[in-house]
Amino acid sequence: MKILSLLLLLTLSLFGDFDYRVENTNFTISQGSINPQQNTNYLYNYDRLRFRGDYSYENYFSTIIADGVNYLGKEYTESNDFNYIKWQQSDTPFKTQTAFHDYDKGSAYAKLYRLYGGYEDSQNRVVLGLQNISMGVGRIWTPTNLFNPKNIYALEPDETFGVAALLYTRHLSDTSEITLITSQKEDESFKYAARYTAFLDFSEIAIDMLSSNETTMIGLELEANLADSGVEVRSEVAYIRNSFNNPLNTTQEIAFTQAIVGADYGFENGVTLIGEALYSSESFTYNELLLNLDSEILPNLVYSKFYTALSLSYSFNIFLDGSLIYIESFNDKNSRFVSPTLNYTLNDYNSFMLGAMMQDGERGSEFGELKNSYYFKWLLSF
DSSP, rough: HHHHHHHHHHHHHSSSSEEEEEEEEEEEEEEEESSTTOOOOEEEEEEEEEEEEEEEEETEEEEEEEEEEEEEOOOHTTHHHHHHHHHHOOOOSOBOOOOEEEEEEEEEEEEEEEEEEEEEEEEEEEEEEEOOOOOOOSSSSSSTTTTSSSOOSSSSSTOOOEEOOOOOOOOEEEEEEEEEEEEEEETOOEEEEEEEEOOOOOOEEEEEEEEEESSSEEEEEEHHHHHHHSSSSEEEEEEEEEEETTSOOOOEEEEEEEEEEEEEEEEEEEEEEEEEEEEEEEEHHHHHHHHHHTTTTTTGGSSSSEEEEEEEEESSSSSEEEEEEEEEEESSSSSEEEEEEEEEOOSSSSEEEEEEEEEETTTTTTTTSSOEEEEEEEEEOO
């Protein structure tokens, strides 16, 4: 097997460029139970060994990203919280990860994170395979992204399941392009999307459309620089219709609108400030979320109709960076989510992070029922 792998890499290198990178991400985590009824704290270790290979030859390219994942901590891997981790799977017509292998003090599995190839020239870009579909301009929330929406409340917000899709982008001119997307879901049905982007004198504008057996979405994105102030402003709105499971466990059609407005500004002293607000014409209960865990609009099912967020980051020096995210949920009982991090880069191969995800609010509020989490992260690249 090793000989075959070496021959494959040698063959690729003869006809193109092949680069690879290996990273090991290790978290030691103190986490409270996600079940509001349980007053339990877990201490466990999460480790991900990631291989990434990128191949290119003339106008052709391909990428593979594969992970080996291990959870160490018997109390956590035998809990109902961990069963929720096991339940999460990619919405694709093929399996992207192995079954979990449970052992005495933990559990491990392997997964295919990304696998895609394509072709690109001055006017066209085609990508086929397990990939990330990017839509939306939000830094905290992206209502129009019904493919790979990030979860700002997660330990790694940008770690999302891949989509089995065919993507085609046509550059209509130097200032406009259209993207067509076809993806296949786990039930082998298809999801279709189109995105038109134009670069105007004062802003970038995008129109998004999406259709599946379950959902219809129409979206609009705007992004611009505010005169000569250095402030970047953005806005995003999505109108969504969906087949929704109601508390009576019957299916009904729901329609609602979500929108964000935000702005970024980088100060000369190294401080970067991001502000963003989210509005939703509908809010959803905890039980409604449980009934719709398989829904493709699950990230859009929010507890409150209005949120605000502030993100602050600062580079103390070339080795040390700090950041803070503050989110306020406005409801009958307000609550808040706060996530500070401190990152130290030792060298090109090692970086370390201390972080926390803290929730606060009255009992019965969105974040008031959740427990705090604290973690230490070590990223090793080689």
